[in-house]
Amino acid sequence: IYQLGLFSYTEYFVLKIFDLSVGSTNTRVALLVASINLFTAFPLGVGMGNHETMLINYLPYWSLGNYEILKGAASENLPTLNFWLNLLTGNGIIGFILFVLFLRSIWNKIFTRLTYDMSGFSQFKSLSFIFFLISFTLVSFAQSNTAFLWIWSILGFYAALANIELEKKD
Numbered sequence: 001i002y003q004l005g006l007f008s009y010t011e012y013f014v015l016k017i018f019d020l021s022v023g024s025t026n027t028r029v030a031l032l033v034a035s036i037n038l039f040t041a042f043p044l045g046v047g048m049g050n051h052e053t054m055l056i057n058y059l060p061y062w063s064l065g066n067y068e069i070l071k072g073a074a075s076e077n078l079p080t081l082n083f084w085l086n087l088l089t090g091n092g093i094i095g096f097i098l099f100v101l102f103l104r105s106i107w108n109k110i111f112t113r114l115t116y117d118m119s120g121f122s123q124f125k126s127l128s129f130i131f132f133l134i135s136f137t138l139v140s141f142a143q144s145n146t147a148f149l150w151i152w153s154i155l156g157f158y159a160a161l162a163n164i165e166l167e168k169k170d
Helices: 002-017 023-041 051-058 067-074 083-116 120-140 149-163
Strands: none
Touching (some): 023 067, 023 083, 083 120, 083 149
């Protein structure tokens, strides 16, 4: 009986995620569609923060009765609710690629050093950066604010770690 109850809860949550009649799902899907529409209209970006006032023009018709959409539209503040879409709409494809290249450069430096130096510190840098990237990527699909200090602090920390060379003791 417990397993059947667990299945029904799982079924409820999975169906809720894709049910557009649910307010939060409707809001997120509408903002996703609007963000993609805005990006396709302006592939070079509209400038950081400008997407919040422009998203209203790209909302799908079925979302216009949504309370959260109406509230955001009234205050001209519609967030993308997705960090990656925030980068794409604000900075365009060039800014998005530059950010991904920044992450890639940290990745390359950390993992290139790991092949030459198998010390505990190098392993720590590599593993912690992998876990950070996984968590950052997943959280970024549900969080859009690029002004959070923790994002840039941790990325700065890993950029510095990628450039640290430990002295070899002979």
